[in-house]
Amino acid sequence: MGTVWLGTLGLGLALMTAATPPRVQMPKAVCNPHGACVTLTEEGRTEEGLLILRLEEKLPARIPAKRAFGLWLAWPQEAQKQRQLVTRQEPFQVVLETPAGHFELFVPLEVLVRRTPEEPPALLAHVSFDPAHKGVLKAAVNEVVAAAQARGLLTPDQQQVLASRQKALEAGLPGLLRVMEEFLARPSNPKSREQFLFSLASFPGTYLSPDAPEIAPETFLTGPQRTALRKAGYEVVGKHSLKYSETAELAYQLRLQAYSVEQLVREWNAGLRGPAAGIENLPRPPLDFDRAHRLDDVSFTLDVRNDTGLTRMEQVLQRLLEVPGVRRGSGAPLPPAR
Numbered sequence: 001m002g003t004v005w006l007g008t009l010g011l012g013l014a015l016m017t018a019a020t021p022p023r024v025q026m027p028k029a030v031c032n033p034h035g036a037c038v039t040l041t042e043e044g045r046t047e048e049g050l051l052i053l054r055l056e057e058k059l060p061a062r063i064p065a066k067r068a069f070g071l072w073l074a075w076p077q078e079a080q081k082q083r084q085l086v087t088r089q090e091p092f093q094v095v096l097e098t099p100a101g102h103f104e105l106f107v108p109l110e111v112l113v114r115r116t117p118e119e120p121p122a123l124l125a126h127v128s129f130d131p132a133h134k135g136v137l138k139a140a141v142n143e144v145v146a147a148a149q150a151r152g153l154l155t156p157d158q159q160q161v162l163a164s165r166q167k168a169l170e171a172g173l174p175g176l177l178r179v180m181e182e183f184l185a186r187p188s189n190p191k192s193r194e195q196f197l198f199s200l201a202s203f204p205g206t207y208l209s210p211d212a213p214e215i216a217p218e219t220f221l222t223g224p225q226r227t228a229l230r231k232a233g234y235e236v237v238g239k240h241s242l243k244y245s246e247t248a249e250l251a252y253q254l255r256l257q258a259y260s261v262e263q264l265v266r267e268w269n270a271g272l273r274g275p276a277a278g279i280e281n282l283p284r285p286p287l288d289f290d291r292a293h294r295l296d297d298v299s300f301t302l303d304v305r306n307d308t309g310l311t312r313m314e315q316v317l318q319r320l321l322e323v324p325g326v327r328r329g330s331g332a333p334l335p336p337a338r
Contacts (some may be wrong), residue, residue, distance in 0.1 A: 008080035030072075031186075032106040032126045033093070038072040038124060041116060050086060052121050055113035063184040064093055069188070071129035074113050077123055085123060085184050086110055094200055096208075097135025098173055104128045105200050110219050123198060131178065137163040139212040144217040147234050153225045154253050161214070165207050172204030224296035226258055230295035238298070240274045251304045251312055259298040261325045265289045268320060269329070271337035275320055276280065279313040281336040286329035293325025 028051065031037040040053035055074055063069050077085070085092045085107050096103040105127050112121035119305065141149070148154055149162065176199050183189075183196035206212035213219070217226065218239050226236045237257030244252045256264070256275065265287045267274035276284065302319050304312050320326055 007138050017312050018325060020085055023134075028111075030111060030124060032104075032108075033091075033132040034104075035071075036070055036126060036128075037247065038126075040113065041118070043165050043324055044202070046112065046121065048083070048087075049110070049122060050121075053111060053113050053124070055115055055124065056114055057188070059187045061188075063187055065181060065184055066131055068128070068130040068132065069184075070126065072124065072126050073187075073193070073195070075107070075113055075125040076120070076190070076193065078309065079120075082112065082121070082123055093199075094175045096200070096203060097138075098137045099134055100177055101129055101131035102135065102172065103134035103176075103200055106195065109225060122311050137170060139169045139207045140212070142210045142217055142220075144216055144229060144234055144236055145215050145220055148221055148225055151220075151228075151232065153228060157220075158220065161220070165215070167271045169207040169210065173209075176203055218299075221258075223258075223299060227260075230260060230297075231266060236297075237261070238274075242278050249305060249307045251306050254278065254302045254304055254316065255300075257299050260294065261289045261296045261298060261323060264298050264320065264323065265326060271334060275316055276337040278312055279316055279337055282311060283318065283333035283336060284313060286331050286334050287320065288327055289328035290325040290327070 027039050028042050029037050029039045030053075038055075040055055043052045045051055045234070055072070057072065057073055086109055088109065091109050092105075092107040094103065094105040104143065105125060107123055107125050111124050112234045113124045114121055120169050145162075149159070154162075179192070179195045179199045180251050183192045186192045206214070217236055221229075221236075230236055236258060240255050240259075241257075242252050243255070254275070254277075259274070262276060268276050268284065270276070271284065300319065302316065305313050308315065311317075321328070
């Protein structure tokens with residue numbers, strides 16, 4: 001009897017020893033670029049490997065207006081938007097100087113938070129405002145366009161476009177201040193929080209982006225303006241696109257925008273992109289250019305066809321030779337474009 005009891009006890013001890021040890025919840029410090037940190041407890045990970053932390057929000061019932069604040073808080077979003085923001089190459093950040101004060105919004109990478117075990121994971125965000133640090137609210141302008149403006153190259157219509165962008169930017173500030181006031185009055189209210197964070201994150205559209213399509217140098221500036229900037233030492237790089245046809249007669253449409261003669265010839269000879277893209281696997285005659293035309297601007301659209309009796313390479317070559325300053329080069333034919 002004693003032997004049986006001891007055996008049973010030994011089996012119980014063995015089962016207890018083999019049991020999985022309890023998960024140790026490790027603290028995790030998350031910081032914004034200015035060193036404002038919060039230490040949270042790790043709760044697990046999503047299927048994609050994103051860290052889930054427990055956030056115990058301690059927000060006041062009301063935040064005094066016209067005073068500086070900085071808060072870590074949860075920002076609930078639908079799952080796809082969350083993934084887009086936390087799986088970027090760089091953390092999502094908004095820095096906004098305004099006559100009313102300095103705004104910042106920061107969302108760290110690969111981190112989600114829960115305030116309770118029952119709620120879905122949300123974004124972790126740090127939002128701050130300092131009314132003492134005021135600045136000029138200025139619409140972003142591409143550096144090439146800004147150089148054209150500084151040199152007095154822009155037309156009155158172009159100046160009006162930039163002025164309209166600046167006016168639209170300034171017009172968005174009262175709305176941002178209004179939703180911030182509503183948030184300060186009820187920082188824990190989900191609707192007030194969402195309106196404030198969304199308004200700050202999207203403020204105001206493309207007017208703070210120097211890469212906005214409406215002011216891209218290849219479309220906003222004229223050819224002579226781009227040529228003048230190149231001669232002044234600014235780099236203005238052309239862009240190309242291919243639009244393939246659904247009809248048998250048309251192979252594709254080649255569009256070159258804001259090329260210099262030098263870039264045009266260089267890309268053709270290299271056979272990597274631009275005018276050499278889309279042509280057959282055929283050798284190409286080399287091209288050269290007159291140095292006097294090196295910085296001249298080139299933009300055109302060419303329909304490359306299947307029904308002319310000419311190869312695609314020959315059609316593109318003929319069009320390039322029509323550009324002033326472009327001529328056939330010497331030497332053996334170039335290997336097929338890649």
